Amino acid sequence: MKQDKIIQIALTIVALSAISSLVLITVFVFKEGLPIILRVGAKDFFLSGDWYPGEGKFGIMNMIIGSLAVTAGAIIIGAVFGLGCAVVLTQFAPRQLVVILKPAIEVLAGIPSVVYGFIGVVVLVPLVREYLGGPGLSILTSSIVLGIMVLPTITSISVDVIQAVPKSYRDGAIALGATRWQTTHMVILKAAKSGILAAFILGMGRAIGETMAVIMVAGNALELPHSILDPVRTLTSNIALEMGYAAGEHRQALFATGVTLFVIIMILNTIALTISRRSAGKAAKK
Amino acid sequence: MSDNAKIIVDKFSAFYNQAEVLRQIELSIYSKERLAIIGPANSGKSTFLRSLNRLNDLHFHFSHSGKIIFDEKDIYDNTVDVPSLRRRIGMVYAVPAPLPCSIYDNVAYGPKVSGIKSRSKLDELVEFGLKKAVLWDEVKDRLKEPAMNLSGGQQQRMCLARVLALQPEVLLLDEPCSGLDPISTAKIEDAMLELKSSYAVVLVTNNTKQAARASDRTAFFLMGQLIELSRTDELFTNPADERTEAYITGQFG
Structure with a gap:
């Protein structure tokens, strides 16, 4: 009896400390970051592209645009290929092929991001520079690299959702x-729609938070991009690149960048969770 | 009789993996008749029914020998367009399988995938199917509602309507009343009686009383073999094979 109680208390402490680290991080980031946003003014902070920490100018608009552009590109690529993989794996591929393909896609998730970045720099950047122009380090390059990185997330979640569609529909x-393809797109994908959407949004969360690979291939320029072949700096790269030497207000401004990122990701995750809960509820009713 | 045979099954055997689940079945199905197939569980009734419109193709380890002739052509011939075969030989499952959309879209689905786009033609076919399945009066004011809102018996009649909207030539029913109350069952049987005027109806049932009530001829299957096939009144009053007699008098199965 006594032993039981001790274990129970110990486990509770372990569980609480795991959750409390989330609370601490949140509190710390907001405490460090919020004051500078208020001092500079939300308008100048979010809607200005002038980032000159030395002169006290902290406008992160260009980086927000950079992050959003790179993420949007990544999700377009990830969605097309990820959903395509999921449909083939669940509907069309013979079993022997599924046994090879599915683990192969899951292995993609285990490759360190610096390796993706490295391959991006060595292979993709020269290709883009040569055939499409620009410096090569660009929105397009980062989108492709990130698109491949979010592929396992989107594929594995989509496969699960599609397999959860009742067999009776098919x-x-x-x-x-109906032919196989008519069944797939008119019935199965329709029934799995909200789950697939949640998969895209979770993929988006991954893409927007990725740092290392993006630093290596995005070019990190502070200017407002005019085409997908221009270099950009994302919110994450900004923090990683400048944290090493930042102090004072500059350091606070980097935390404020973190706050922005934090809020964006929270919003995305909440949307994804709501969508998948709602569709789970609907399925349960049936 | 053989002139107006709709489907001729010729020494048809079916296998899952290596196991033979149907052995050398030979029978004909005529238009404007209701053929009931009875037999204990595992006798191959459903496999036989699913062979008739190639739904077994979905099964990985299915193989067959022999022929099933429909319209003077073996349906297992490589040149057969399987989706259009399934439209001409329609199937209703034991458990209602409504698609996750409105009543209207469920019934219009078959015609739509067959390539009919005209709204008025679709309206017409939906009404036709629902009327034939004796469901029209109950749902005509709520066609836009999700099909899931219907009761079990209504869902099953909607599934029947969905097949009828395709205007098939042969109708396969796999224990269509197994989950239904007596009133819904009676409604489906009424629908079947009316349908036989224009289709060949093949009914698999576990309920021997239903076979006696709602068919013209009855086939008795046992362990993958066709034991006996004759006119329903004959088979039930004077069965030729003692195994048939044992089954219909409830001694096993």
């Missing part, structure tokens, strides 16, 4: 003379 549609 049988019913096939018996009515």
Whole structure:
């Protein structure tokens, strides 16, 4: 009895400390970052592109645009290929192929991001520079690298959602003379729609938070990009690049960048969670 | 009789992996008749039914020998367009399988995938199917509602309507009343009686009373073999094979 109680208390402490680290991080980042936003003014902080820490100018608009552009590109690439993989794996591929393909895609998630960045620099950047112009370090390059990085997330979640679609839908549609493809896009993908959307949003969360690979291939320039071949700096790269020598207000401004990122990711995760909960609730009702 | 045979099954055997689940089945199905297939569990009734419109193709380890002739052509021939075959030989499952959309879209789904786009033609087919399945009066004011809102019996009639909207030539029913109350069952049987005027109806059932009530001929399957096939009144009053007699008098199965 006594032993039971001790273990219970010990486990509670372990669980609470795990959660409290989240609370501490949140409090710390906001405490460090919020004052500078208020001092500079939210308008100048978020809607100005002038980032000159030496002169006390902290405008992160260009980086927000950079992050959003890179993420949008990544999600377009990740969505097309990820969903494509999921459909092939669940509907069309013979079993022998699935056994090879699925683990292969999951292995993608285990490759360190610096390796992605390295391959991006060595292979993709010269290709883009040569065939499409610009410096090569660009939104497009980062989008491709990130798109491949979010592929496992999108694929594995989409596969799960598609497999959760009741088999009776497929049988019913096939018996009515639908071809495999008609069944897939008119019935199965429709039924799995919200889950797939959640997969995209979780992929987006991963893409927007990625740092190392992006630093290596995005170019990190502070200017406002005019095309997808221009270099950009993302919110994450900004923090990683400048934290080493920042002090005072500059340091606070980097924390404020972190706050911005934090809020964006929180919003994305909440949307994804709401969508998947809602569709789970709907499925349970049936 | 063989002139108007709709489907001729010729020494048809079916296998899952290596196990033979149907052995050398030979029978004909005529238009404008209701053929009931009875037999204990595992006798191959459903496999036989699913072979008739190639739904077994979805099964990884399925293989077959022999022929099933429909329209003077073996349906397992490589040149057969399987989706269009499934439209001409329609199937209703034991458990209602509504698609996750409105009643209207469920019934219109088959015609839509067959390439019919005209709204008025679709409206017409939806009404036709629902009327034939004796469901029209109950749902005509709520066609836009999700099909999931219907009761079990209504869902099953909607699944019937969905197949009828395709205007098939042969109708396969796999224990269509197994989960239904007596009133819904009666409604489906009424629908079947009316349908036989224009289709060949093949009904698999575990309920021998239903076979006696709602069919013209009855086939008795046992362990993958066709034991006996004759007119329903004959088979039930004077069965030729003692195994048939044992089954219909409830001695096993």
